Amino acid sequence: MHLLRGLALSLLAGTSLAVPGHNVKKSADKPAKYALKEPPLTTPWTDDVGTNPWPEYPRPQMQRSQWQNLNGIWQYENASSLNDVERPPFGQNLAQEVLVPFCLESGLSGIQGDYNLYSWYSNSFKVPSDWDGQSILLNFEAVDYEATVFVNGKKVGFNRGGYFRFTVDVTEHVKCGQENELLVFVHDPTDSGDYVIPIGKQTLRQSHIFYTPCSGIWKSVWLESAPENHITRLDLDANMHGQGKLFFSRSILNVTVHTTAANTTSNVHVTVHDNGKVVKTHSGPTNQPFQFNVDSPELWSPDSPKLYQVTVKMGKDEIQSYTGFRTISKGEVEGVVRPLLNGEFIFMFGTLDQGFWPDGIYTPPTKEAMVYDLKVLKKLGFNMLRKHIKVENELFYQACDELGLLVIQDMPALRPLQSTTNPSTCVSTTILPDPQQQAEFSRQLELLVNQHKSFPSIATWIIYNEGWGQITSYYPEFGLTAMVKQLDPTRLVDSTTGWFDHGAGDFSDNHHYSDPQCGTPFYSTDSSPFDPTRIGFQGEFGGLGNNVSIEHLWNNQASINTINQTYEIDATLAAWNYRSHILLSELQNQVRLFSCCGGVWTQTTDVEGEVNGLMTYDRRLQRFDEGQWKSDIQGLYNAAAARSNATTSTP
Template structure:
């Protein structure tokens, strides 16, 4: 392939060959941990790139000049992308060539996420469009391949910077980040990759577990050319070298629904060896093969776990036992890469740090995280509350977009044992007239019940923070940093009816009329938010937080006092502290944005665990 020379922000860059490009930028870590095939080929690396501010290009042939190179999977607003342009750009174009993988069957093209709207061409032929900035999509591009051995891929992405009727989470609609909103992440921001599959293959997997029957459940869908003759699916479940089950199942249609008994040992001590929890995150590896007439059609690697979550009266239950939740709120941003992690190791390190700080879970705030984060949470044992990024307007279009994307989110992530709660709304964002407008209430109710329909096995928090309608957990946001005030508001002298009717953190009522508290668990799901930034840092006067500390010792003291108080309050079944790291102008993290602790991590851990919490695995 010919060299390509482009001036990128004043720096001349040359790409000599496709082979060199792939070798330098390939991520060896599989982007879809629960449905892996080998081999696969990453398309991350340097792509040609151009903005189209006037929106005048309709197809690849319209674009005569590429003005930049961009490193995928980083968004053009990020420093790591090599573009680093944070101005308003609604449209952008990408293009690269890659060596077509050898093999028969079909070639699938996968995008981890493109924010917000994407159109794809392969070899100048239009393939498809996808809308939704946080979810994956896959395309069969077999029919447009040629005999040259080289495939050209072109992508148009549209992300209107000031469109408040789309799910956007913490991405700012103003040119410069303000208050609690951050720089935008436009276009491709997760891995792009291709893989060869047979003419018939497994298109989707969904795992669940049945604690009472001691079974693992698999739902799967075949894709491609489903043969009219008999098809068998063969599964092997194991932990290490120990085989738990060997199962062969006749597939009579394109849908598979199979329950696999694991052999119940009956006694808790033996059962516990198989259960997944933050203390012992046991995963069950799965090898799945698809056969027809003694011919192997497909083979994938996956994993699942024996893990149940539920609500019993006023307590959150994990594996049939009351479990106190100690969550930390995480925005999921990095200074140089924005919503894209700088590496797989960075994701693993975040999970390890959160656990080292004494937390057993994380609330991923206003972001659908990279599947690799969920993988590490599964492997290392970290509970996750998954929250839909908000739109900020209530319109018919916003409702359609949110609903469609939320369905895709649940489909993508419901097999991860780490996920223990779904959060479709936060603080009435996108439904600002929830108290007075019936349509807003119906929307929240519909999303709650839709989520319970798609996944009846996890709690759903209808609207996290206040103004609750139907919900499985009453989630309260209260940023009062005076421990005595929190104790007065929620402690032993508190009357629950008084709290629900008269105490209004954030100036909002906790439950709406006709939706009284019905004994659900009560959790303090946002509190703290105490800022600290060194006085000698640039722009330290702009550091944002709900309260400001001027020394590390003051921050350490206030964190310890808050956590000791919250841990002692019997009403709470758990908490979520704001927040894990500093994020752009927000200086209210326990860690700086580079993940360096503001005070010793063992001190953070001791404070997080102070008092033991009202409910622990051994005491409730």
């Protein structure tokens, strides 16, 4: 453990860590032109990306009218150590062009590199003259892992955390109507050395269930203008209130408008719209919560994903947002603790959704491609997905809101399932966070909740997956669960999905492959025994594999060699669908007989060396028999409805 602590301290001190085989390239007179690198596998959208990717406004719940998208062709150059941040290449061309926002390991970035621990990005931008006198805000939706930002020769910001949005106020450093130089230094250690940081399933040493990492800028970058005192965060919680199923005499909208003037109070005006028609207006104070009633709104659910538009005005600042009225809770129904949506038991059934793409790695090639996956799930009858140890761009959650897909959102896991060996004793110990690294995990968990708690579709937060990065000498999940509940009392918390369950949180969550063990009195050593005082849930099961021809596989021999590690390989699609039917029927029996409240099927798509998706990694082949799967999924909802004396509902 002292080695981990020492490395963390050396990081803070700026000590260099050399990368074998990687040297800083001399700045070129002209950067090498961008060209798509042929990835090991493409998708139907690979060739549609072009050089102006992701043109959509990136922050759908806090939109401003004056903005400028900075996605597109930037310049890139490899660096060799942390010390390089002290030598910014101001006024120079970098070695080659790169397509932002695709991570450096992806073919779409034009780099398709590996071991990208240290990197420089550069770009230039022109601020419109009519933004003069306003605050100029530079927004990054995500940079993995640490970003140091320079504008016109000055260091203007630093951010740590590879999954979360950050904003730099560059007002004092830009010149309106002129070109401005932007440089970003990125350090992404992933799982090099003894680093213990949130990385999900990224690894520098890919092997079956651990995949190609994502380094650098991998979500959208944009500029916007706002008044000096402007809105920095908008928290919306639209809850139902009353009795009934679809319409209620009164619902409550809870609002907190955070501003740059955090220690003062201003008046803010909130208007709720329904397709242009004003539903309610209300005024309240900034920087503190307030609430008001909305008469008879239609509630949001997977059956009816009704959304209302929201306009927020504070002085000269105006933003557009939206919300959905719904309440997530738990309660006892017919003697079983159940998850409740709008006061009624909802059987949550979805897929393990990993969000990897062969051409963009962590970044979908286009919004259309991203939404395609969600539409496939919705078409089959799933009412939920588990976003597995990754945080998507905010347009993903908006799409779930619009389509009616509940989201169980994981916190990206700390470095998983790796160990270090003491050379003197030859004793191997699991790499776990030291106190400083644990505190950083907690800080980033807080960011996850605060930046996403206004999306109606998110129903549950997951803190730990299968013990990855979970300290077992004491039980940090209790304190983290309390923190999440304080930050967001409107949702459920699945503290430990699989493995080391000590009783924290709202779920008794079992993982079992391939067959389920959901809310049952029997269990294997793979997971924890069922606790009837909490919600019985099958956090993962299935994982049935079916190999395919090379044109649908991640064409990397090391990954192909791991295909036989899949839980079960079925020789034909007919056999795969038959086995899927058997497992879904078994889950249905557990809903009827025991306390099963929902489940997560592994998985939406294949990923690299895994061939157990509903679709292949390239999304070109669907394994499922649509009629059979729709019937089996509906059977789960029917069984759940019978246990709760509720009317059967099809999502």
